[in-house]
Amino acid sequence: MLALAAGLALAPRQGVKTIAVSSIDLPRDFANLPSPRARFDSLIVSVLRGEGFTVVSAAASESIWVHLRDSMGGYYDTYTGKLVEAKWNAVHLGTLRELRARYGAEAWLHPDIEFVGAPFEGGKVKWHGVEQTSGAPGGVGGFLFGTKTGSVPALSLFTMVEDSAGKELYSGVGGIELAARIVGDRFVDVPRLALLGDGGRNVAAVHLALDSLPARLAGKTGP
Protein backbone atom coordinates (compact mmCIF):
# COMPACT_ATOMS: atom_id res chain seq x y z
CA MET A 1 0.00 0.00 0.00
CA LEU A 2 2.78 2.34 1.08
CA ALA A 3 4.72 1.63 -2.10
CA LEU A 4 1.57 2.25 -4.17
CA ALA A 5 0.95 5.55 -2.39
CA ALA A 6 4.58 6.61 -2.86
CA GLY A 7 4.40 5.56 -6.51
CA LEU A 8 1.23 7.63 -7.04
CA ALA A 9 2.83 10.66 -5.39
CA LEU A 10 5.87 10.40 -7.62
CA ALA A 11 4.00 9.56 -10.83
CA PRO A 12 4.12 12.36 -13.43
CA ARG A 13 1.01 14.53 -13.16
CA GLN A 14 -1.57 14.59 -15.91
CA GLY A 15 -3.13 17.94 -16.89
CA VAL A 16 -2.11 21.01 -14.86
CA LYS A 17 1.37 20.51 -13.47
CA THR A 18 2.50 23.97 -12.44
CA ILE A 19 0.35 26.16 -10.26
CA ALA A 20 0.95 29.71 -9.04
CA VAL A 21 -0.34 30.73 -5.62
CA SER A 22 -1.42 34.04 -4.12
CA SER A 23 -0.73 34.93 -0.52
CA ILE A 24 -3.80 34.18 1.59
CA ASP A 25 -6.44 36.89 1.90
CA LEU A 26 -7.36 37.28 5.57
CA PRO A 27 -10.36 38.94 7.25
CA ARG A 28 -9.74 42.58 8.16
CA ASP A 29 -9.14 41.72 11.86
CA PHE A 30 -6.21 39.52 10.90
CA ALA A 31 -4.89 41.37 7.86
CA ASN A 32 -1.91 42.86 9.68
CA LEU A 33 -0.93 39.75 11.62
CA PRO A 34 2.08 38.13 9.93
CA SER A 35 1.84 34.74 11.67
CA PRO A 36 -1.49 33.44 10.30
CA ARG A 37 -0.54 34.57 6.79
CA ALA A 38 2.89 32.86 6.89
CA ARG A 39 1.39 29.74 8.47
CA PHE A 40 -1.31 29.27 5.83
CA ASP A 41 0.87 30.31 2.87
CA SER A 42 3.44 27.69 3.81
CA LEU A 43 0.83 24.98 4.53
CA ILE A 44 -0.84 25.52 1.16
CA VAL A 45 2.47 25.32 -0.71
CA SER A 46 3.45 22.18 1.15
CA VAL A 47 0.09 20.45 0.49
CA LEU A 48 0.24 21.38 -3.22
CA ARG A 49 3.80 20.03 -3.49
CA GLY A 50 2.70 16.89 -1.67
CA GLU A 51 0.01 16.49 -4.31
CA GLY A 52 2.67 16.61 -7.00
CA PHE A 53 2.32 20.19 -8.29
CA THR A 54 5.21 22.48 -9.08
CA VAL A 55 4.41 25.66 -7.15
CA VAL A 56 5.18 29.24 -8.24
CA SER A 57 5.51 31.34 -5.10
CA ALA A 58 3.15 34.08 -3.96
CA ALA A 59 6.08 36.51 -4.14
CA ALA A 60 6.35 35.89 -7.91
CA SER A 61 2.66 36.51 -8.63
CA GLU A 62 2.60 39.54 -6.34
CA SER A 63 5.64 41.08 -8.00
CA ILE A 64 4.08 40.70 -11.48
CA TRP A 65 0.75 42.09 -10.23
CA VAL A 66 2.36 45.14 -8.61
CA HIS A 67 4.48 45.83 -11.70
CA LEU A 68 1.46 45.70 -14.05
CA ARG A 69 -0.74 47.70 -11.66
CA ASP A 70 1.86 50.44 -11.31
CA SER A 71 2.62 50.48 -15.04
CA MET A 72 -0.99 51.51 -15.72
CA GLY A 73 -1.07 53.96 -12.83
CA GLY A 74 -3.34 51.88 -10.57
CA TYR A 75 -6.88 50.65 -11.10
CA TYR A 76 -8.97 52.87 -8.82
CA ASP A 77 -10.74 55.99 -10.01
CA THR A 78 -8.95 58.89 -8.31
CA TYR A 79 -12.16 60.94 -8.24
CA THR A 80 -14.46 58.33 -6.66
CA GLY A 81 -12.14 55.75 -5.09
CA LYS A 82 -14.03 53.02 -6.97
CA LEU A 83 -12.45 50.12 -8.80
CA VAL A 84 -12.13 50.57 -12.57
CA GLU A 85 -13.01 47.06 -13.65
CA ALA A 86 -11.47 47.29 -17.11
CA LYS A 87 -8.09 48.26 -15.62
CA TRP A 88 -8.31 45.62 -12.89
CA ASN A 89 -9.14 42.97 -15.50
CA ALA A 90 -6.15 44.04 -17.58
CA VAL A 91 -3.83 43.60 -14.57
CA HIS A 92 -5.45 40.28 -13.69
CA LEU A 93 -5.20 38.78 -17.18
CA GLY A 94 -1.73 40.26 -17.68
CA THR A 95 -0.53 38.57 -14.47
CA LEU A 96 -1.97 35.23 -15.61
CA ARG A 97 -0.21 35.61 -18.96
CA GLU A 98 3.11 36.49 -17.31
CA LEU A 99 2.86 33.63 -14.83
CA ARG A 100 2.44 31.25 -17.75
CA ALA A 101 5.14 32.81 -19.92
CA ARG A 102 7.80 33.18 -17.22
CA TYR A 103 7.09 30.24 -14.92
CA GLY A 104 4.96 27.88 -16.98
CA ALA A 105 2.07 28.24 -14.53
CA GLU A 106 -1.08 26.81 -16.08
CA ALA A 107 -3.28 27.78 -13.13
CA TRP A 108 -3.40 30.30 -10.29
CA LEU A 109 -4.71 29.50 -6.83
CA HIS A 110 -6.29 32.15 -4.60
CA PRO A 111 -6.86 31.19 -0.97
CA ASP A 112 -8.87 33.28 1.50
CA ILE A 113 -10.20 32.93 5.00
CA GLU A 114 -13.67 34.24 5.70
CA PHE A 115 -16.08 34.49 8.60
CA VAL A 116 -19.12 32.31 7.98
CA GLY A 117 -22.24 31.42 9.96
CA ALA A 118 -21.94 27.78 11.06
CA PRO A 119 -25.24 26.07 11.87
CA PHE A 120 -25.48 24.38 15.26
CA GLU A 121 -27.96 22.19 17.00
CA GLY A 122 -27.36 21.69 20.68
CA GLY A 123 -23.73 21.22 21.59
CA LYS A 124 -22.40 20.34 18.11
CA VAL A 125 -21.48 22.62 15.22
CA LYS A 126 -20.80 21.03 11.83
CA TRP A 127 -19.69 23.14 8.89
CA HIS A 128 -17.51 22.80 5.80
CA GLY A 129 -16.35 19.30 6.68
CA VAL A 130 -15.44 19.88 10.33
CA GLU A 131 -17.10 19.61 13.70
CA GLN A 132 -16.63 21.48 16.97
CA THR A 133 -18.54 21.87 20.24
CA SER A 134 -20.56 25.08 20.45
CA GLY A 135 -20.69 25.51 24.20
CA ALA A 136 -24.50 25.21 24.16
CA PRO A 137 -26.02 22.34 26.13
CA GLY A 138 -26.31 19.11 24.13
CA GLY A 139 -26.85 15.46 24.97
CA VAL A 140 -28.34 15.04 28.46
CA GLY A 141 -27.94 18.78 29.10
CA GLY A 142 -29.92 19.52 25.94
CA PHE A 143 -32.56 16.99 26.96
CA LEU A 144 -32.91 18.63 30.39
CA PHE A 145 -32.59 22.32 29.47
CA GLY A 146 -33.80 22.39 25.88
CA THR A 147 -31.80 22.12 22.66
CA LYS A 148 -30.67 25.38 21.08
CA THR A 149 -30.29 25.85 17.34
CA GLY A 150 -28.97 28.70 15.23
CA SER A 151 -25.71 29.71 13.65
CA VAL A 152 -22.46 30.72 15.26
CA PRO A 153 -19.57 32.74 13.70
CA ALA A 154 -16.79 30.50 12.41
CA LEU A 155 -13.77 30.73 10.12
CA SER A 156 -13.42 28.75 6.90
CA LEU A 157 -10.70 28.53 4.27
CA PHE A 158 -11.86 29.00 0.68
CA THR A 159 -9.74 28.22 -2.36
CA MET A 160 -10.33 29.08 -6.00
CA VAL A 161 -8.17 28.05 -8.95
CA GLU A 162 -8.37 29.71 -12.35
CA ASP A 163 -6.72 28.82 -15.64
CA SER A 164 -4.48 31.23 -17.54
CA ALA A 165 -7.53 32.77 -19.27
CA GLY A 166 -9.17 33.53 -15.92
CA LYS A 167 -11.73 30.71 -16.11
CA GLU A 168 -12.53 29.06 -12.77
CA LEU A 169 -11.27 25.46 -12.69
CA TYR A 170 -11.82 24.57 -9.07
CA SER A 171 -13.20 25.83 -5.78
CA GLY A 172 -12.87 24.19 -2.39
CA VAL A 173 -13.60 24.97 1.24
CA GLY A 174 -12.59 23.67 4.64
CA GLY A 175 -13.87 24.75 8.06
CA ILE A 176 -11.15 25.97 10.42
CA GLU A 177 -12.63 26.79 13.82
CA LEU A 178 -15.38 28.63 15.66
CA ALA A 179 -14.84 32.35 16.17
CA ALA A 180 -17.35 32.49 19.03
CA ARG A 181 -18.71 30.10 21.64
CA ILE A 182 -22.15 29.97 23.18
CA VAL A 183 -22.17 30.87 26.85
CA GLY A 184 -25.65 30.83 28.36
CA ASP A 185 -27.85 32.77 25.97
CA ARG A 186 -25.19 34.68 24.09
CA PHE A 187 -22.18 34.40 21.84
CA VAL A 188 -18.79 35.19 23.33
CA ASP A 189 -16.07 35.98 20.79
CA VAL A 190 -12.92 33.90 20.92
CA PRO A 191 -10.06 36.43 21.33
CA ARG A 192 -8.71 37.22 17.84
CA LEU A 193 -5.14 36.41 18.82
CA ALA A 194 -6.22 32.93 19.93
CA LEU A 195 -7.66 32.14 16.47
CA LEU A 196 -5.86 30.46 13.54
CA GLY A 197 -3.17 29.10 15.86
CA ASP A 198 -4.31 25.48 16.13
CA GLY A 199 -1.90 23.61 13.84
CA GLY A 200 -4.08 20.51 13.58
CA ARG A 201 -7.20 22.45 12.61
CA ASN A 202 -5.27 24.59 10.10
CA VAL A 203 -3.80 21.53 8.38
CA ALA A 204 -7.20 19.81 8.27
CA ALA A 205 -8.79 22.91 6.70
CA VAL A 206 -6.08 23.14 4.01
CA HIS A 207 -6.57 19.46 3.16
CA LEU A 208 -10.34 19.82 3.02
CA ALA A 209 -10.01 22.81 0.71
CA LEU A 210 -7.38 21.27 -1.57
CA ASP A 211 -7.52 17.48 -1.49
CA SER A 212 -9.88 17.10 -4.43
CA LEU A 213 -7.85 19.57 -6.52
CA PRO A 214 -5.53 17.00 -8.22
CA ALA A 215 -8.49 14.93 -9.40
CA ARG A 216 -10.30 18.01 -10.69
CA LEU A 217 -7.25 19.33 -12.55
CA ALA A 218 -6.16 15.96 -13.90
CA GLY A 219 -7.79 16.44 -17.29
CA LYS A 220 -7.29 20.22 -17.51
CA THR A 221 -4.47 21.51 -19.60
CA GLY A 222 -5.53 25.12 -19.77
CA PRO A 223 -6.52 27.18 -22.79
Add this chain to the structure above:
Amino acid sequence: MSRCRVRLTCLAFTLAVALAAARGAAPIKTIALSPTRLPDGLDNPEPVRDLFDSLLAGELAHAGVTVIPSTEAGAIWKRLADSVHGFYSAITGERVEAKYRAVMDGTRRELADRFHADAWLRPRIEVVPVDFQDGKARWDGASEGMGRGSSGTAPALSLVVSVSDMSGTEIYSGRGGIRVLSKGSKNISRDKFFEDSKRNLQALHLAIDSLAARLRVSP
Protein backbone atom coordinates in the same frame (compact mmCIF):
# COMPACT_ATOMS: atom_id res chain seq x y z
CA MET B 1 -22.34 52.03 19.85
CA SER B 2 -25.97 51.47 20.82
CA ARG B 3 -28.73 53.47 19.18
CA CYS B 4 -29.52 55.06 22.55
CA ARG B 5 -25.94 56.29 22.92
CA VAL B 6 -26.00 57.63 19.37
CA ARG B 7 -29.15 59.61 20.20
CA LEU B 8 -27.60 60.92 23.42
CA THR B 9 -24.48 61.97 21.49
CA CYS B 10 -26.66 63.77 18.91
CA LEU B 11 -28.58 65.48 21.70
CA ALA B 12 -25.36 66.53 23.42
CA PHE B 13 -24.04 67.87 20.11
CA THR B 14 -27.23 69.85 19.44
CA LEU B 15 -27.12 71.27 22.98
CA ALA B 16 -23.46 72.22 22.55
CA VAL B 17 -24.31 73.98 19.29
CA ALA B 18 -27.24 75.79 20.93
CA LEU B 19 -25.01 76.81 23.82
CA ALA B 20 -22.36 78.14 21.46
CA ALA B 21 -25.06 80.15 19.67
CA ALA B 22 -26.34 81.54 22.94
CA ARG B 23 -22.80 82.59 23.87
CA GLY B 24 -22.71 84.78 20.83
CA ALA B 25 -21.26 82.73 17.95
CA ALA B 26 -21.19 84.81 14.77
CA PRO B 27 -24.66 84.97 13.19
CA ILE B 28 -25.11 83.23 9.84
CA LYS B 29 -26.31 85.61 7.16
CA THR B 30 -25.03 83.83 4.06
CA ILE B 31 -24.87 80.08 3.66
CA ALA B 32 -23.31 78.17 0.77
CA LEU B 33 -24.90 74.93 -0.33
CA SER B 34 -23.10 71.94 -1.85
CA PRO B 35 -24.85 69.64 -4.33
CA THR B 36 -26.61 66.79 -2.49
CA ARG B 37 -24.45 63.68 -2.55
CA LEU B 38 -26.47 60.61 -3.52
CA PRO B 39 -26.03 56.90 -2.95
CA ASP B 40 -24.59 54.85 -5.82
CA GLY B 41 -26.75 53.03 -8.29
CA LEU B 42 -29.56 55.52 -8.91
CA ASP B 43 -30.68 55.29 -12.54
CA ASN B 44 -31.29 59.00 -12.91
CA PRO B 45 -29.57 60.93 -10.10
CA GLU B 46 -29.70 64.49 -11.48
CA PRO B 47 -33.42 65.21 -10.91
CA VAL B 48 -33.08 63.81 -7.34
CA ARG B 49 -30.09 66.05 -6.66
CA ASP B 50 -31.90 69.06 -8.12
CA LEU B 51 -34.97 68.30 -6.02
CA PHE B 52 -33.13 68.17 -2.69
CA ASP B 53 -30.86 71.11 -3.58
CA SER B 54 -33.87 73.26 -4.35
CA LEU B 55 -35.85 72.09 -1.29
CA LEU B 56 -32.89 72.94 0.94
CA ALA B 57 -32.26 76.29 -0.75
CA GLY B 58 -35.96 77.20 -0.44
CA GLU B 59 -36.15 76.31 3.22
CA LEU B 60 -32.95 78.20 4.10
CA ALA B 61 -34.05 81.28 2.15
CA HIS B 62 -37.38 81.09 3.97
CA ALA B 63 -35.41 81.22 7.24
CA GLY B 64 -34.04 84.58 6.12
CA VAL B 65 -30.48 83.79 5.01
CA THR B 66 -28.86 84.45 1.65
CA VAL B 67 -28.24 81.11 -0.05
CA ILE B 68 -25.31 80.58 -2.42
CA PRO B 69 -26.66 77.99 -4.88
CA SER B 70 -25.14 74.52 -4.94
CA THR B 71 -23.85 75.03 -8.49
CA GLU B 72 -21.24 77.49 -7.14
CA ALA B 73 -19.79 75.21 -4.46
CA GLY B 74 -20.08 72.31 -6.92
CA ALA B 75 -18.03 74.15 -9.56
CA ILE B 76 -15.33 75.25 -7.10
CA TRP B 77 -15.09 71.73 -5.68
CA LYS B 78 -14.78 70.20 -9.15
CA ARG B 79 -12.10 72.65 -10.25
CA LEU B 80 -10.01 72.06 -7.11
CA ALA B 81 -10.48 68.28 -7.28
CA ASP B 82 -9.32 68.42 -10.92
CA SER B 83 -6.28 70.45 -9.90
CA VAL B 84 -5.10 67.54 -7.68
CA HIS B 85 -6.33 64.89 -10.18
CA GLY B 86 -8.83 63.54 -7.67
CA PHE B 87 -8.16 62.80 -4.01
CA TYR B 88 -8.31 58.99 -4.00
CA SER B 89 -5.27 56.79 -4.47
CA ALA B 90 -5.29 54.97 -7.82
CA ILE B 91 -3.35 52.14 -6.19
CA THR B 92 -5.42 51.48 -3.04
CA GLY B 93 -8.70 53.31 -3.64
CA GLU B 94 -8.30 55.02 -0.27
CA ARG B 95 -8.73 58.73 0.28
CA VAL B 96 -5.49 60.74 0.30
CA GLU B 97 -6.12 62.98 3.29
CA ALA B 98 -3.68 65.76 2.28
CA LYS B 99 -5.34 66.14 -1.14
CA TYR B 100 -8.85 65.93 0.31
CA ARG B 101 -8.00 68.59 2.91
CA ALA B 102 -6.61 70.85 0.19
CA VAL B 103 -9.86 70.61 -1.79
CA MET B 104 -12.04 71.10 1.31
CA ASP B 105 -10.05 74.07 2.64
CA GLY B 106 -9.73 75.64 -0.82
CA THR B 107 -13.49 75.39 -1.45
CA ARG B 108 -14.28 76.85 1.94
CA ARG B 109 -11.83 79.74 1.45
CA GLU B 110 -13.24 80.54 -1.96
CA LEU B 111 -16.83 80.43 -0.73
CA ALA B 112 -15.87 82.90 2.00
CA ASP B 113 -13.79 85.20 -0.23
CA ARG B 114 -15.98 85.33 -3.32
CA PHE B 115 -19.45 84.93 -1.84
CA HIS B 116 -18.93 86.08 1.77
CA ALA B 117 -20.42 82.82 3.02
CA ASP B 118 -20.55 82.48 6.82
CA ALA B 119 -21.34 78.78 6.69
CA TRP B 120 -21.23 75.83 4.31
CA LEU B 121 -23.98 73.22 4.24
CA ARG B 122 -23.18 69.80 2.75
CA PRO B 123 -26.16 67.48 2.30
CA ARG B 124 -26.07 63.79 1.45
CA ILE B 125 -28.51 60.94 1.20
CA GLU B 126 -27.37 57.75 2.90
CA VAL B 127 -28.58 54.17 2.89
CA VAL B 128 -28.80 53.10 6.54
CA PRO B 129 -29.75 49.80 8.20
CA VAL B 130 -32.93 50.18 10.24
CA ASP B 131 -34.19 47.79 12.92
CA PHE B 132 -37.94 47.32 13.01
CA GLN B 133 -40.26 45.50 15.35
CA ASP B 134 -44.00 45.04 15.86
CA GLY B 135 -44.42 45.99 12.21
CA LYS B 136 -42.94 49.50 12.57
CA ALA B 137 -39.56 50.91 11.52
CA ARG B 138 -38.41 54.04 13.32
CA TRP B 139 -35.22 55.85 12.31
CA ASP B 140 -33.86 59.40 12.13
CA GLY B 141 -37.17 60.86 13.30
CA ALA B 142 -39.24 59.05 10.65
CA SER B 143 -41.36 55.92 10.89
CA GLU B 144 -42.91 53.52 8.40
CA GLY B 145 -45.19 50.48 8.57
CA MET B 146 -43.44 47.21 7.66
CA GLY B 147 -46.27 44.70 7.74
CA ARG B 148 -48.24 43.47 10.71
CA GLY B 149 -46.13 42.19 13.60
CA SER B 150 -42.95 41.86 11.54
CA SER B 151 -39.46 42.46 12.91
CA GLY B 152 -35.93 42.50 11.53
CA THR B 153 -33.57 44.88 9.77
CA ALA B 154 -34.15 46.69 6.48
CA PRO B 155 -32.24 49.27 4.43
CA ALA B 156 -33.65 52.79 4.45
CA LEU B 157 -32.77 56.24 3.11
CA SER B 158 -31.94 59.25 5.26
CA LEU B 159 -31.12 62.84 4.43
CA VAL B 160 -28.04 63.94 6.37
CA VAL B 161 -26.85 67.55 6.54
CA SER B 162 -23.68 68.90 8.00
CA VAL B 163 -22.90 72.61 8.40
CA SER B 164 -19.46 74.01 9.10
CA ASP B 165 -18.35 77.56 9.76
CA MET B 166 -15.67 79.10 7.60
CA SER B 167 -12.89 77.89 9.87
CA GLY B 168 -14.00 74.32 9.18
CA THR B 169 -15.62 73.65 12.55
CA GLU B 170 -18.85 71.67 12.32
CA ILE B 171 -21.59 73.82 13.83
CA TYR B 172 -24.65 71.75 13.01
CA SER B 173 -25.63 68.28 11.89
CA GLY B 174 -29.09 66.92 11.32
CA ARG B 175 -30.77 63.81 9.93
CA GLY B 176 -34.19 62.94 8.58
CA GLY B 177 -35.43 59.50 7.56
CA ILE B 178 -36.90 59.36 4.03
CA ARG B 179 -38.20 55.85 3.38
CA VAL B 180 -37.57 52.15 3.83
CA LEU B 181 -36.17 50.41 0.74
CA SER B 182 -37.47 46.89 1.24
CA LYS B 183 -40.37 45.26 3.02
CA GLY B 184 -40.19 41.51 3.44
CA SER B 185 -39.19 40.09 0.08
CA LYS B 186 -40.39 43.19 -1.77
CA ASN B 187 -37.68 45.68 -2.82
CA ILE B 188 -38.79 49.20 -3.71
CA SER B 189 -37.84 49.91 -7.32
CA ARG B 190 -35.06 52.53 -7.64
CA ASP B 191 -37.17 54.92 -9.67
CA LYS B 192 -39.66 55.08 -6.79
CA PHE B 193 -37.19 55.91 -3.99
CA PHE B 194 -38.06 59.61 -3.99
CA GLU B 195 -41.56 59.60 -5.48
CA ASP B 196 -43.31 60.41 -2.19
CA SER B 197 -42.96 64.19 -1.95
CA LYS B 198 -44.52 64.26 1.53
CA ARG B 199 -41.84 61.93 2.87
CA ASN B 200 -39.08 63.90 1.11
CA LEU B 201 -40.31 67.13 2.65
CA GLN B 202 -40.69 65.56 6.08
CA ALA B 203 -37.07 64.31 5.90
CA LEU B 204 -35.92 67.80 4.95
CA HIS B 205 -37.72 69.33 7.94
CA LEU B 206 -36.38 66.69 10.32
CA ALA B 207 -32.85 67.38 9.09
CA ILE B 208 -32.81 71.17 9.08
CA ASP B 209 -35.68 72.58 11.16
CA SER B 210 -33.54 73.25 14.22
CA LEU B 211 -30.94 74.93 11.99
CA ALA B 212 -33.65 77.06 10.34
CA ALA B 213 -35.00 78.01 13.79
CA ARG B 214 -31.53 79.16 14.83
CA LEU B 215 -31.14 81.17 11.65
CA ARG B 216 -34.50 82.88 12.22
CA VAL B 217 -33.56 84.01 15.75
CA SER B 218 -30.11 85.26 14.65
CA PRO B 219 -30.08 89.08 14.71
